[in-house]
Amino acid sequence: MDVSIKNARISIAVLLVLLTVCAVATRAQSSTRAKRPAPKANTTSQQDAAFNQAVKLADDARNAGRLEEAVQLYSNALKIRPKWPDGWWYVGAIFYDKDLYPQARDAFANLAELEPKRGPVWGMLGLCEFQIGNYERAVIALQRSRSIGFDGNKELESVVRYHTAILYIKFEQFEIAYEILREFVLIGNNGPKIVEAFGLTMLRLPLLPNNVPADRREQVVLAGQAGVSMAARRLDEARSAFATLVERYPDDPNVHYSYGVFQLAQDADLSLKEFQRALELQPLHQPAMVQMAFEYLKRDQYNDALPLAERAVQLAPKMYPARNVLGRVLLELGQTDRAVKELEEGVRLAPSSPEMHFALARAYTRAGRKVDADREREMFKTLQEKYRQQSDAALTGSSPSTNTEKPNPK
């Protein structure tokens, strides 16, 4: 199933299946909470009767396809019991199905407050925010759903993964987007939508797929094919796709940059040339500076790395990889105090990056700050383990779904 983003809808049937999944999860979390909560001691029997009647009528209306009436009846039930999670889910689901995203968002937001540990709820909230255009809120909710999990719902997981990736592309977090998209490739999904998203990542185009200008579509697809092959480690295919891309678009700095990144593991000298070419075409290409600095650091050419890393930090002070490489270069040059400052800033910018905590732990170690080094090392270990668990879950907990937009009830 491959629906355009503009018309992305999740059918009511899907959402009802999701409800079942969520309800199971909810019951698993709390054996005392039934799908239809038992009357509480402080509610009157009259209220209970009214609630049960409203729910029954709402279910009947929903099953008969009278969705507007169902929403009204569920809303009546929620007035009696505002903390009834399933009611909010039904209301949100029906509103979502009718493209009433602000109303759906409000319902899922209420539910998220009631049940903050249910990944599918955050996923739906994120998708609503996406449809409304609240992209920052959307990506936060979507990432939260990814970190909690989807109670086994592969379709919603796939849709959320895709939307998370394209939002990171929009926010120019291309490396994060690449890692998320790689999860699709690792489970065998390299459909057109995935290729397109990879293309935007490779070309570092901060656009949602629907906003790609027609005259760039061919380039996006070609770059996407290179990206998919690179992510799948099909090196010959990737090399061939990059060669075509470079030949057809020799004046695009990001083409040279992506080709350079690909070549880092194959031929680092060629990578340096490609990054240099990117800088010739776009002298303020900050990622190319960072990559070159990392390569020089690897080669112990600290004095070559230093000006590139410093300039990269100057150009984009909030990009933590630049802080990482600058801090590490300074450490090797014996400028421990400066190194610590850069790496501390990197950790502040990327508190969940194990690489940053590792680098800072080493800098503290060199500075003789044992307590600080111990703290950072513990943080590194915790994050590394968390990353590994997420990575394992992404690889083993998902089926090779081809869906990117519309969860399937099966």
Place this chain on the structure above:
Amino acid sequence: MVATGRPSFISQNASQKWNPRRVPAGTEFVGDAACAECHKKASAVFPKTGMFLAMEPVNESTVLTENPKLNLQIGPYSYEIKRQGKQSFYSVTDGKETMSVPIEHALGQGRMGQTYVLQHDGKFYESRVSFYKEIKGLDFTIGSPRGVPASLDEAFGRVLTPQEVISCFSCHSTGGISGQNLQLEKLTHGVRCEGCHGPGGPHIAAVKAGEPGYKSIFNPGRLGGDEQTQQFCAGCHRGTSEFSLLRSAQLNNVRFQPYRIFHSKCYSDDRNIRCTACHNPHEPLREDAGYYDSKCLTCHALKGQPVAKDQSPSCPVATKDCVTCHMPKVELKTAHFNFTDHYIRIVKPGEKYPN
């Protein structure tokens, strides 16, 4: 806050540093014999070390001579490594077609096993199967997919990228790399003196001229704790700079000692916790657990003895063989070998391998 780390005069400056994996183009090595003229003691036992034996010359290979015929069947693919005179041949066939090449590069001393870097049609391959001492036979190379290969080419091995080829030869040989290029005609098997210390020519010339020798040769022993462990030794033994590799490695990462020891509570820049605090790279690896007790007791108090102000606490349980509990052996089934986990810790019974 003022840094209180190692004073800079102790370490060597950047221009004196030597990175075995980054040999500058045009570097000339004088060879072990020239070093042995003065450094007799170190040279006497060095040939028995794991580093010296990191690569075997095929014509003198102990592993290949003692195991003249090795076979393995994986699905429809039959593997054979066969000795013929001073040569060994690596072959794989699906019954219809056969790929067969003489083995030119045998990596590993055979303490655990041996993997082969093969050349075919102008490409370098990592052999799909390796020799393992424990089973005295062949099995999948660590890291290779453990299933039936999809094609004969895949069954043969994994094509190595130029970068990977350089990595193989820079860690398993001396002089095989110049800049970013291979120079196999100048390769010496294994990690020799100059592999870690850099070219000896200027050092010999300086000593002969009556100058102090230490200024003209790199000495990893003078590196600080973290620098030695996480940079110098980790260059080959793998530290945390290779996150992507380590993330996918899981239990396999027990093989990467610098990465593991970094996790330890007692890890620091202190020279008492760096690699050479416990291991003398000029001597064969000590396998008697008791040998390492004195290393632990450099920092920790002995059970029953008062703990001095600058000492770490004593073990409440034992007085000897510290490593047997605190650095447990981890069985890596895919390698048919028990590795010492360098993550020094209080191991809890039944705990999951801590990544």
